[in-house]
């Protein structure tokens with residue numbers, strides 16, 4: 001395994017996961033594309049059933065995709081053998097689950113939970129281990145709770161300890177499934193800020209999946225997942241306005257895949273009653289999309305620009321612009 005700084009830490013290409021239960025097939029992931037670079041912190045948001053946990057379970061090595069590519073820090077998750085899988089889970093990734101009970105052993109103190117995780121991973125021994133346990137708990141601002149058991153901690157404190165446990169094996173990649181799902185709004189915000197602090201301090205690549213849209217206020221990049229596919233991305237940046245004041249800007253983009261597919265926002269499709277096929281026209285600096293049903297106005301043709309607007313009956317190019325029915 002060779003990994004250079006330029007390689008993405010998480011790369012999913014056309015990832016598919018089909019579950020078969022009682023003869024019924026569920027396509028939980030339907031060709032998902034996602035790239036997260038080393039040191040990035042990204043949130044994946046989506047409605048219940050959109051495939052978030054399926055994605056995270058595959059990335060954590062606990063489940064295998066049906067098809068496509070999933071690579072994390074140089075490991076190919078589809079072809080990985082069981083020995084590599086164990087090593088991968090021990091050394092490369094750390095996880096935080098929604099249920100605090102899944103992250104921590106109830107009869108061990110916060111410090112013992114972190115130390116146990118280091119023991120399993122074989123990271124550090126003796127005094128160096130004790131010191132690292134305290135450093136991680138301090139980083140998560142629960143150092144003063146080191147000798148308490150999970151039952152003696154608040155929900156937010158338990159998740160902070162859980163993040164320290166997930167970091168105990170010094171992972172390259174931290175994966176979190178609804179880490180704030182059981183917390184109130186204020187505590188959620190504080191835990192997300194703690195995760196951002198960890199990402200900045202340790203440089204660990206971080207992927208959070210959640211149905212909570214407020215997460216986008218805490219990360220630079222939020223990817224929206226719909227029906228098992230990434231559909232839009234929101235990028236947040238800070239710029240200085242003309243008065244010298246810092247302002248936060250959030251911009252939403254549609255995700256374009258390798259072969260040029262994108263998902264039109266639901267409200268665009270509804271407003272223009274788009275269905276089955278649409279007409280496309282290439283303009284100097286943008287692409288126009290027009291309803292393609294019978295009787296709809298054809299896109300205005302401009303002689304000075306190349307147009308790929310399909311002529312009536314030009315099924316080949318019209319088919320490429322076919323919109324999909326929302327299965328729900």
Ligand SMILES: Nc1ncnc2c1ncn2[C@@H]1O[C@H](COP(=O)(O)OP(=O)(O)OP(=O)(O)O)[C@@H](O)[C@H]1O
Nearest residue numbers: 019021026028047048049050051052053054055211
């Ligand atoms: N083991 C399984 N067997 C059959 N179907 C499954 C299995 N796991 C998930 N699914 C189905 O796959 C789809 C995606 O599920 P997933 O748990 O990934 O959604 P999610 O986005 O995490 O939802 P939530 O926000 O409710 O946690 C759902 O339709 C779900 O019913």
Ligand SMILES: [Mg+2]
Nearest residue numbers: 052053054177
């Ligand atoms: Mg889930």
